[in-house]
Amino acid sequence: MEPFIKHTGLVAPMDRANVDTDQIIPKQFLKRIERTGYGQFLFNDWRFKEDGSLNPEFELNKNRYKGASILAAGSNFGSGSSREHAPWALMDYGFRCIIAPSFADIFYNNCFQNGILPIIAPDNIVVDIINKSRSTSNYKLNVDLKNLKAWDQDEDIVFQFKLDEFRRNSLMNGLDDIGITMQHESDISNFEKTRHKHGGVLRD
Amino acid sequence: MEYDQPRTLFEKIWQSHVVREQAGEPALLYVDLHLVHEVTSPQAFDGLRIADRSVRRTDLTVAVMDHNTPTWDLSLPVKDPIAKQQLDALEKNCDEFGVELYDRFSPLQGIVHIIAPEQGRTQPGKIIVCGDSHTSTHGAFGAFALGIGTSEVEHVLATQTLRQKKPLTMEINIDGQAPTGVSAKDIILGIIGRIGVAGAAGHVIEYTGQAITDLSMEGRMTVCNMSIEAGARAGMVAPDQTTFDYIRGRSHAPKDSEFQNATEQWSRLRSDPGSVYDARVTIEAKDLEPFITWGTNPGMVIPVTDKIPNPNNAIDETEKESWERALRYMDLKPDIPITDVSIDRVFIGSCTNARIEDIRAAATVAKGKKVNDQVYAMVVPGSVAVKEQAENEGLDRILIEAGFDWRVAGCSMCLGMNPDILQPKERCASTSNRNFEGRQGKGGRTHLVSPQMAAAAAIEGKFVDIRDW
Numbered sequence A: 001m002e003p004f005i006k007h008t009g010l011v012a013p014m015d016r017a018n019v020d021t022d023q024i025i026p027k028q029f030l031k032r033i034e035r036t037g038y039g040q041f042l043f044n045d046w047r048f049k050e051d052g053s054l055n056p057e058f059e060l061n062k063n064r065y066k067g068a069s070i071l072a073a074g075s076n077f078g079s080g081s082s083r084e085h086a087p088w089a090l091m092d093y094g095f096r097c098i099i100a101p102s103f104a105d106i107f108y109n110n111c112f113q114n115g116i117l118p119i120i121a122p123d124n125i126v127v128d129i130i131n132k133s134r135s136t137s138n139y140k141l142n143v144d145l146k147n148l149k150a151w152d153q154d155e156d157i158v159f160q161f162k163l164d165e166f167r168r169n170s171l172m173n174g175l176d177d178i179g180i181t182m183q184h185e186s187d188i189s190n191f192e193k194t195r196h197k198h199g200g201v202l203r204d
Numbered sequence B: 001m002e003y004d005q006p007r008t009l010f011e012k013i014w015q016s017h018v019v020r021e022q023a024g025e026p027a028l029l030y031v032d033l034h035l036v037h038e039v040t041s042p043q044a045f046d047g048l049r050i051a052d053r054s055v056r057r058t059d060l061t062v063a064v065m066d067h068n069t070p071t072w073d074l075s076l077p078v079k080d081p082i083a084k085q086q087l088d089a090l091e092k093n094c095d096e097f098g099v100e101l102y103d104r105f106s107p108l109q110g111i112v113h114i115i116a117p118e119q120g121r122t123q124p125g126k127i128i129v130c131g132d133s134h135t136s137t138h139g140a141f142g143a144f145a146l147g148i149g150t151s152e153v154e155h156v157l158a159t160q161t162l163r164q165k166k167p168l169t170m171e172i173n174i175d176g177q178a179p180t181g182v183s184a185k186d187i188i189l190g191i192i193g194r195i196g197v198a199g200a201a202g203h204v205i206e207y208t209g210q211a212i213t214d215l216s217m218e219g220r221m222t223v224c225n226m227s228i229e230a231g232a233r234a235g236m237v238a239p240d241q242t243t244f245d246y247i248r249g250r251s252h253a254p255k256d257s258e259f260q261n262a263t264e265q266w267s268r269l270r271s272d273p274g275s276v277y278d279a280r281v282t283i284e285a286k287d288l289e290p291f292i293t294w295g296t297n298p299g300m301v302i303p304v305t306d307k308i309p310n311p312n313n314a315i316d317e318t319e320k321e322s323w324e325r326a327l328r329y330m331d332l333k334p335d336i337p338i339t340d341v342s343i344d345r346v347f348i349g350s351c352t353n354a355r356i357e358d359i360r361a362a363a364t365v366a367k368g369k370k371v372n373d374q375v376y377a378m379v380v381p382g383s384v385a386v387k388e389q390a391e392n393e394g395l396d397r398i399l400i401e402a403g404f405d406w407r408v409a410g411c412s413m414c415l416g417m418n419p420d421i422l423q424p425k426e427r428c429a430s431t432s433n434r435n436f437e438g439r440q441g442k443g444g445r446t447h448l449v450s451p452q453m454a455a456a457a458a459i460e461g462k463f464v465d466i467r468d469w
């Protein structure tokens, strides 16, 4: 996994609440057996019209958001299906960071597994970012994971965000969760040996 | 260990599964049962292969083909080459890593959340995971059951553990007896309508109250299944005699004296008197009615006696816009009674409502009636076992005579990954769990209802109140 330390990127707005993973990557694209190549299908049913042509109304299709790597979205982003294809598609399309007032739990976890930073920011800040990304051309945000801080180019919006130490560390070092857990092999084997003692409810 | 504080059911399970806990780190939890299916696992097995890792506990892992298996004649080959590639990959992976697999011809095949309880693998007190958000279903047995992503699937395969930040707890008490005509599906739709699609985010719900304990295991599974639709990490019901009676005698259930021991242990799995939840919601069961979703998420739901909401009554601009967008997508006008809305398709199936009780409910409504000429209606049993039992009870005959299509088991049109999909603009009464845009087929319009309401809608060609039917 690519480490995430600092990132500066163009912001694209997605001014909707409850964007679900069925929209982020519709099910017809879940049949592949690879982790890559999903970017072309990101938001497929919104990005493309029925005849397959680009929907000019959809934000990500606007020229000014080409190359965006930060998505500013409404609350409860990533709800619904647990499909990790959603962060795969976002990542493959070029997003490294998503800012929203809240995220659905499984999606939030899935982001970290793929080097995407989901930032939870207060409602009014997200609204300001969305508005500025629309009114200012080439609107960029800087994200500093070490200091848990984000700010825009003219330092009009500056905010701190929270992230637990473990997640921050893994992202900054591009660490793979499995590798970390395997260092605790003895804890796992010990647990297995005394499994029946843990309330006695674990037997098969 | 002695605990001086009263503990909730969730806390008891959590604490008995912590392998390692460090401040500032999500806890490492032991997983008792890992369910695997074809859609969310190929990349996880690939990861193992690349890192030269094995499956740590093949005895606690079981795989099934369900999401994109065709649900018609099993003798026909899988036509979609990409679906076939995914099914073949699961077979190859299970073979290589030594994981037990129920393929599409197995007599034990079915939707993953239906077969595990059926076999008695789902038991109180277990931590159960699957790369599927509706894993919450298994919480009906008093297990902590949660959906995970593919990287986590790989993590569990390799280590039999899961990293989790401890969620908060929420009690949802459905007080009193549910009125006639109000099914388990209506209870959960009513809850989501009340608390919203993110109402339980970050929480594990424990459902309590008479309307919940009165439910059969099938009904409790329906309720827990849709916990995720309220944003919850999981949903659970404390195990009781209903739970034990359901488990007894199933192939993976403890036998004889072991079963006795197990029930003694399981009986302790309930929230202690005075235990504290982070949030509490009470709903009076008598206020519940049959519900129907009108919009594009499960929180957009109204009682069958109601009218389609008017965006002018939304609480703020954001809600107004989302209602307008939903009405446009669903092609509905505000202020018309939902019972004026006619439908093209009916889908009775999915891990929410494709257990034997659901098929019985649909057959009771359909008996001696005919499906409306304008409607194509299908019933997809949740598992081979449900299908066989329904056939033994003659339910298939009743449904077929009424004009329903009777299928073989699978997820089918719940998510339309197999050939069963809605055509653009088709309107469907569905017993599944998600009415998201395009979920059942691009441009398709889904209304979530109970099996009774779906069967009645099939016959009338439009929504009706099952209570006057």
Ligand code: SF4
Pocket: B067, B111, B112, B113, B132, B134, B350, B351, B352, B410, B411, B414, B415, B432, B433
């Ligand atoms: S029936 Fe639907 S919700 Fe349930 S596991 Fe299958 S696709 Fe998922």
